[in-house]
Amino acid sequence: LMLMFVFTVALLGRDFGPMLTAERRARAKGEVLQKGAHVPSSLDVDPDLRPDPETPRRFWNAAIPIVTLIGTALVSIILNGLQNLPPGQEASLINVLANADTTKVLIWSTLMGSVVSIVLTVAQKLLTLEEAMNAWVAGIKAVITGL
Numbered sequence: 001l002m003l004m005f006v007f008t009v010a011l012l013g014r015d016f017g018p019m020l021t022a023e024r025r026a027r028a029k030g031e032v033l034q035k036g037a038h039v040p041s042s043l044d045v046d047p048d049l050r051p052d053p054e055t056p057r058r059f060w061n062a063a064i065p066i067v068t069l070i071g072t073a074l075v076s077i078i079l080n081g082l083q084n085l086p087p088g089q090e091a092s093l094i095n096v097l098a099n100a101d102t103t104k105v106l107i108w109s110t111l112m113g114s115v116v117s118i119v120l121t122v123a124q125k126l127l128t129l130e131e132a133m134n135a136w137v138a139g140i141k142a143v144i145t146g147l
């Protein structure tokens with residue numbers, strides 16, 4: 001449902017809620033941030049996460065893990081929903097989605113995307129396994145800080 005909302009906003013070119021308020025303020029007053037807004041200093045990239053300037057940047061090193069994450073999530077939601085269907089309940093798409101444990105599915109899908117990313121990086125000798133794991137932990141810390 002949320003993905004449909006995102007595409008609707010993008011297609012219509014309209015904002016809603018707090019984003020609409022921010023857009024109106026920016027256009028009317030030229031203020032990008034509301035008064036009293038605190039911009040976290042962690043917006044700068046952690047030095048541990050900066051790639052070596054010599055490291056080649058390849059589209060597939062980002063695309064394959066993302067496709068893995070999305071594909072794993074979609075397949076796992078369906079399989080998990082089928083597994084959790086109560087006996088005698090029809091296996092309709094709505095029932096399958098309603099019975100899926102999406103938290104579990106998203107955690108496993110994220111882990112699968114991470115593993116694929118690490119394998120790609122190490123297999124291409126862009127990082128050692130230790131460097132890849134350290135970067136993964138630093139990335140997790142950056143995400144947790146944002147929460």
